Amino acid sequence: MPTTARMTQAQITSAVCTTYAQVGVRLVLIDEIHRLNPHTSTGAESADLLKDLTERIGATFVYAGIDVTRSKLFSGVRGAQLAGRASLIDFGAFPARLGKQEPFKELIALMEQALDLTQHQAGSLVRLASYLHQRTAGKIGSLARLIRQAALDAIMDGSERITKTSLEAIQLDHLAEEHDRPRTSHPTRKRPSRVTAQPSRP
Structure with a gap:
């Protein structure tokens, strides 16, 4: 223009x-x-x-x-x-289940397909869907940050894979941690820390 x-x-x-x-x-x-x-x-x-x-x-x-x-x-x-x-x-947390569908698990599968870790076992994150939903309060941003940080750690330490243990070692954003705190204190963690308005057409 x-x-x-x-x-x-x-x-x-x-x-x-x-x-x-x-x-x-x-x-x-x-x-x-x-x-x-x-x-x-x-x-x-x-x-x-x-x-x-x-x-x-x-x-x-x-x-x-x-x-x-x-x-x-x-x-x-x-x-x-x-x-x-x-x-x-108003958009709340991403649901674990929606009727017969499991949208959160489908989201995890898509994210896992994008991982380029040589030793990562395909489907292992999908099997942790319930844990990941509890851990992130169903928030896409928190899930993305968790998987991204776990992937970076896997590259840096040479393991080239993401496990539940490595996920437990990551501290998430404050909102996700506050939601997850009643379940467990996560003593092994080592790191510090839509609503949509849609105008009608003219």
């Missing part, structure tokens, strides 16, 4: 909208929306821009953030305008 240093905000917005229409954009994802504070000057400009874009682009806008209803995102005049264009969808 061609731009020049002399373009005004309105001209840039128009160029963006024209480009989106030309290429047929149908979905716009904006993460970390809880960081937007409409009560600051830059936040107000961003909120106004989002309002303009949702009115001029024929696409579904999905805003992803944490505890957005408790942030300043939907407060004040500009916040009310965003709230008036959004349907709130």
